[in-house]
Amino acid sequence: MVSGPKDIIEVLGSKLLGNIPHGFLGRRGGVSVGIHAGLNVGLGSDDDRAAVLENRRRAAEAILSSAELVTVHQIHSPDVVTVTEAVSLDARPQADAMVTDRPGLLLGILTADCVPVLFADHEAGIIGAAHAGWKGAISGITDNTLVAMEALGADRSRIACAIGPCIAQKSYEVDDGFYRRFVEQADEHERFFGSGKPGHWQFDIEGYVAARLAVAGITKVECLGEDTYSQPDRFFSYRRSCHRDEPGYGREISLIGLAT
Numbered sequence: 001m002v003s004g005p006k007d008i009i010e011v012l013g014s015k016l017l018g019n020i021p022h023g024f025l026g027r028r029g030g031v032s033v034g035i036h037a038g039l040n041v042g043l044g045s046d047d048d049r050a051a052v053l054e055n056r057r058r059a060a061e062a063i064l065s066s067a068e069l070v071t072v073h074q075i076h077s078p079d080v081v082t083v084t085e086a087v088s089l090d091a092r093p094q095a096d097a098m099v100t101d102r103p104g105l106l107l108g109i110l111t112a113d114c115v116p117v118l119f120a121d122h123e124a125g126i127i128g129a130a131h132a133g134w135k136g137a138i139s140g141i142t143d144n145t146l147v148a149m150e151a152l153g154a155d156r157s158r159i160a161c162a163i164g165p166c167i168a169q170k171s172y173e174v175d176d177g178f179y180r181r182f183v184e185q186a187d188e189h190e191r192f193f194g195s196g197k198p199g200h201w202q203f204d205i206e207g208y209v210a211a212r213l214a215v216a217g218i219t220k221v222e223c224l225g226e227d228t229y230s231q232p233d234r235f236f237s238y239r240r241s242c243h244r245d246e247p248g249y250g251r252e253i254s255l256i257g258l259a260t
Helices: 051-064 135-140 142-149 178-185 187-192 205-214 238-243
Strands: 022-025 068-070 078-080 096-101 104-112 114-120 126-132 160-163 173-175 193-194 200-203 220-223 251-257
Touching: 022 051, 022 114, 051 068, 051 104, 051 251, 096 104, 096 142, 104 114, 114 142, 114 205, 114 220, 114 251, 126 135, 126 251, 135 142, 135 178, 135 205, 142 205, 173 178, 173 220, 178 187, 178 193, 178 200, 178 251, 187 205, 205 220, 220 238, 238 251
Parallel strands: 068 104, 078 096, 160 220
Antiparallel strands: 022 251, 096 126, 104 251, 114 126, 114 160, 173 200, 193 200
16 A cells, blocks of 8 residues: 555555555545645546646556556446547446456556456466446446456456455444345345344445355455545545535546556
8 A cells, every 4th residue: 555645645555466556545635625625537527627638647556557448438327338549538338347368558447436347367467347236236247357358368266356345334324225135036045134224224235246256156255344434634525525415526547557
């Protein structure tokens, strides 16, 4: 981990991803102000566009300065795209995960409580990045990312995955309808729900995503265990902004790339 004053970008790394350029970035650093203060990279936010673009430039520079940053228009889907070249901001495909085997590309996933997952098959030189909100997670976004990596030549027995900062179970209250949706998919999913106030549960989305990866045959999974909701100085959080009745919220970015 690299950390420091608020004007210094904080980068969280995974031992499993090793020397592949990657990082989970928080809100520290950047040029945004107000409720978006720090490294807000969300083009869909109400932040000043020039500030967002500068933040995106700084984020990419912090991980792989020579690379082209590629992001998608995230829609909480199970859809994955294979990236073979740089994509302009106006041409971003609607999807929630990307894979590539091309050096010089830096894949970026935006979150603000949802689960960012970075994937790497070191030997094959194939990487992926996924945005796993609950809708994408339950509909198979991580499974589909693995399939897309295999189509490029990856072997899931070699793939390592890192799960970055996301909302923690203690901070993620859901209603009974939400609980039933997951348990009806599989009875064993009950283990990801802790008891809450009457008619409500506390959902462990990080544990759920990690378990989906394990069921898919991934034996190397690292969870960073960082709660976005309870650390306002370090991370943006959609749910926290709602509870504070704020008019908007920022997004952090998780990045992985292949050096040229």
